[in-house]
Amino acid sequence: MNVVIYTDDLEPITIIDLPIDFCRMGYERRFVRVAVPMPISVMIELDPLLLEHHIVTLKFDKLRKRNKQGQVIESWIITTDDEVLALKLKPAWLPGQRGAINDYERIIESLSTALFSTLRGSLGD
Numbered sequence: 001m002n003v004v005i006y007t008d009d010l011e012p013i014t015i016i017d018l019p020i021d022f023c024r025m026g027y028e029r030r031f032v033r034v035a036v037p038m039p040i041s042v043m044i045e046l047d048p049l050l051l052e053h054h055i056v057t058l059k060f061d062k063l064r065k066r067n068k069q070g071q072v073i074e075s076w077i078i079t080t081d082d083e084v085l086a087l088k089l090k091p092a093w094l095p096g097q098r099g100a101i102n103d104y105e106r107i108i109e110s111l112s113t114a115l116f117s118t119l120r121g122s123l124g125d
Helices: 020-029 095-124
Strands: 002-007 012-017 031-038 052-066 072-080
Touching: 020 031, 020 052, 020 072
Parallel strands: 002 072
Antiparallel strands: 002 012, 031 052, 052 072
């Protein structure tokens, strides 16, 4: 489920795809903790087991407002006090942005593969 994460000052930070089970847990407990993978080094081939993890806490607060008909609408707002770490979560892109992001990710992956191949080749000489 795509959710917006805000600072404690209610400034939007990012949109992420939070699994629905995490959302349900947040509604019940009023918070969830999410792992943020951080590469140890950019010069080694990244193996999921070689990643260092940090934890960001997302706080869930109920938001109540009245609609045009005067009915009370309840929703949730998700905040964090660790803005820098929250920005390192993988963002969810809007449908109109997804195609360009997929192209960008393919280009980065092919350039990374070429770089690692070149580095392995030069080390083997």
